[in-house]
Amino acid sequence: MAEETKKFMYINRKAPYGTIYAWEALEVVLIGAAFEQDVSVTFMDDGVYQLVKGQDTSGIGMKNFSPTYAALGDFEITKIYVEKESLEERGLTLDDLQHLVWEDEDEDWAEKDSIRLVNRAELGDVLADQDVLFNF
């Protein structure tokens, strides 16, 4: 019997360096990607800060793990939801975030955007459609 594929959603709601949650979440997402499930990732509330581009941690003695988000596409994680209300409250736009892409092998490796900007109601629908939710 073929194993059932489940929809896994990782929800990120914390800023990147004040706590270890963001980094731990990224590690769990990458490990989880090896199990060939249908993986999605959400960034909402302070979690949207994780994707802000131009991070330079040389002055605080911590590892800058933000370049790793660009590798999610290579792990076939192509559905990255960013909540619109969270960006707006913080005075951010999509232009402030890294441009995350994946390559679609069914379309001659065409580069496609991974980030899907959704409002809270739409995000509620996305979450309702998942099988397993992981919160960080």
Add this chain to the structure above:
Amino acid sequence: MSMLHLVNKSPYENGNLNTASSIMKSGDVLLLIEDGVYGAVKSGKASAMLEGCAVSVMGPDLAARGITEDKLADGVNVVDYAGFVELVEKNDKVQSWL
């Protein structure tokens, strides 16, 4: 008697910045560090709480979070670790809003 108020949490996560900025007296200084620096971003809703306060913010914490100085609210003063020490020295007391 002046007090240095430290805030190290995001204003979108808890009410520490709101408490600190509203309890501050004239002559006090607010220093935003770690995730507290998000409060200094001009386009963010939380920056309204800084009005009328003398505000400093840690430069290395801004850089780590990808916030450039042009994004800061007007009048916010960027300091380094030496500037942090100077503020501690200059004020009579330090209150950390943990």
